[in-house]
Amino acid sequence: MSPVLAGVLQLLALVVALGLSYRPLGDHMARVYSSDKHLRVEKWIYQGIGADPSVEMRWPAYLRGVLAFSAVSVLFLYLLQRVQGSLPGSLGFVSIDPDQAFNTAASFVANTNWQSYYGEQAMGHVVQTGGLAVQNFVSAAVGIAVAVALVRGFARSRTGELGNFWADLVRGVVRVLLPISVIGALVLVACGAIQNFAGIHEVGQFTGGSQQWNGGAVASQEVIKELGTNGGGYFNANSAHPFENPNGLSNLFEVYLILVIPFALTRTFGRMVGSLKQGYAILGTMAAIWLCFTALMMWTEFAGRGPAFELAGGAMEGKETRFGIAGSAIFSVATTLTSTGAVNSFHSSNTGFGGGINLLGMQLGEIAPGGVGSGLYGMLIMAIIAVFIAGLMVGRTPEYLGKKIGTREIKFAACYILVTPALVLGFTAVAMALDTPSHSMTNSGAHGFSEILYAYTSGANNNGSAFAGLNADTQWFNSTIGIAMLLGRFLPMVFVLALAGSLAEQQPVPETAGTLRTEKPLFTGLLVGTILIITGLTYFPALALGPLAEGLAA
16 A cells, blocks of 8 residues: 555544544533533532632633633642652652743643653653643643633623633533543553553663663543643653554544544534534634645655655655654644644654645644634634625625624734734744844754744744754743743633623624625635635745745755
């Protein structure tokens, strides 16, 4: 079987698995976030944190809950790393330096999981399981909660109430993420991923010495790393490490975990707003972009030019032979079009155009299908922009799902789409202008610029993957990327929740003959075009200096 055919069959198997999961998981999440009943364990949690899940919140109160919980999480994870040297199960590792502890705390709380450290040489069992793995669950649940709040803004009328943040947070962990993670961890263990609390031990004798390996609760952290679109690996090699991702089957299963919740949330959205067709329209937009990017990535990696590429059957540098080009291409597109950031190959070793596809995938705003929750609310913001553009073309007040998109709503949407590019391009410009940050670049020229651009794109878009050619463990990058991650995560949430509150206060507008049919394929095409045009106009000059220049020079 040819490598290309094997890749196509892998992609088809993935599509079938996602299709089979779409309806039951989407309906389950709709029931979870629409129910007024609470499980016994959830009641215990509410009592422990002093929250009343029956109290409805307006958007400022909901936002305060998000920010307060996240601030406490950053502080807790920072302190846990700073005292690691005194904790049991530290494997002899010392406490983490302040700048790196801040960067890591910001990274995992912001659902980014950018790592400027070697996991197997820095983090002990307590920090890995009690700190990082916990944040993998709750940061994902925060993203889903904000998305559900926006959906309620469309579904409700003449009220500013968006639900209860604490109830949404707890339900997301207890009823959605935790059950799937338990089953997924068993699957990964069966595939060969490790799950233990072993210490450091030597493996074999090699020329010049022996090699040391860590044990760890890897399978349980790996599953929520992918399911929650987090991305932080137990080991520095991330999902290229055989302890995390042993074979081709586990590789495909991990890609499935990355995509299943973001895609299924579109059905949850359709259920909650009372129109499954609206959910299908959003799903169609996400799926079209994801499939196109995957096909382009496979084409550019298989079509690498030069004798070395031809002998290897494609661009195999930086890729695992047990996954091949197809498995690496499918994985890299899935992780950069979501906010996962996990890697099973080094993106810096991709062809010039392949690296550009990964960059562009993040720069779309992580919306195809995006992170858990963040992908849905990002796509709905883009849908509002598309409706607004359509309204301008026909001279009508734009409407979406029975809600008028007026001056206030479009300002919130515009602020949302401007925040991340401002962070990415601003920090990249400063880093390139200063001497110290540029010394961290392994490469010069267009590829070196791409390393810096990729780092801030990954951080501000809460992705977490890296080009792997940049030394990011410096005070400059730890601090600035940490700030970019926090601002890139929580500033957009401010505008999302403010928009949700504004929509929930409106009275529904009756549908007329002139209403734009947003459930039709025509709107899906308009939405795809809007996304590509906005991203292209924003990032094309930067992409032209980096991956496009490198690809054309190859």
